Amino acid sequence: MARRYDSQTTTFSPEGRLYQVEYAMEAINLAGSTIGILADDAVILAGEKKTTSKLLDQGKQHEKLFKIDDNMFCAVAGITSDANVLINKLRVSAARHAYTYGESMPVEQLTTSICDVKQGYTQFGGLRPFGVSFLIAGYDESHGFQLYHTDPSGNFSGWKAYAIGINNNTAQQIMRQDWKEGMKLQEALELTAKVLTKTMDTANPNAEKLEFGIVEKTESGKVRFRMLSDAEVNKLMADAAPKEGETEAEK
């Protein structure tokens, strides 16, 4: 019965569902593990890369994490080409705001603007929705460090910790238990690494398969986005793994 109402994006089913939007969300559940964690003094996003091959000539091209402006960056899960279009829109929005107001765009405003774009594709035009979910992380003066999740329907919400992509349920379970109020950057990084060891599709997670990024305030009070170096990532994942081994031994 569903088949009759699922081919047009802008049509409701008799039960009041938008099947195309739901199918788009399915596409994201197959994407690489992506985690976001809000700490007291930073926001962390980490993503598992799906395309890793010796023959890949990536250069500086990222797959999971993208800078939007000095105070914001995002992690992508879903169809990469769709994501590239939306990331461009995000960057233009942020730049336009900074041009008009002389200040960085507040994170929630940016999230709202991209969600309005996504929502448009579920209501008019007859085009399919974007098969992309974002985790948007950033800092602004009004609400401090923030983490938002957006989905293909154009809905968004703010989170203290969130996971999308493969094994996101497992990740959320661990985060529900271990996320604490008042965590600092290092603790939050360790928690991220711990979650990733459990959810990633691979036996030995290392920097080749991961992208780790943070937004933090420097000592001078300036906000800055930074990607962790390969060495830092490898150390984090290596430290997380033995703890994993210990709990296994205890069992």
Place this chain on the structure above:
Amino acid sequence: PFWLKCAEGTPTQFAKSSLTRLLAVNLRASPHKMGTEAMFAVKGKDFVIIAADAMTAFSVMKLKDDYDKIWEVEGKLFAASGPSADASNFMEFIEKNINLHTLRTGLKLSTKASANYTRNELAQSLRKKGSYQTDLLIGGVDADGPKLYFMDYMGSSESVNKAAHGYGAMFTFGLMDRYWKPDMELEEAKDIIRKC
């Protein structure tokens, strides 16, 4: 007929009357009616004080002597000088847009953001429909302290400690330079304004 080149290099034909109108708009834009009205502003330690005269005239007749030229927009003060048509038209537009921003986002714009927004509107209008002959003084107090912006009708904007517009400005700049000092109390600042 008069020929005008477009960006791609192909000529476009303008009728003479259209060109005259085009020139007329631009000419109207250039002579800046420097104000017979005066406004002064001074930044103190946790406040900004703005004073503006209250006269509005038509040719040689004084219409009102109690006309308030200082607009209050989301907690910021905008003093707008110049022909009252330009000043009120422009400020109503700015006021409503800033109010809309607060309604939409739930956040008040900072003084810096409000000033930047306003200067962008002035700069764009100048190159499209001709200028608003409005010089502005914008003041506000945010979490990081008081801010005063000097802005002119072309859209130049600077954060300053003391400012003035109009013919009166010529006489008072030296005065303000002499008496202003950082972190002033309200009474000291009022004293400077009184002298101005």
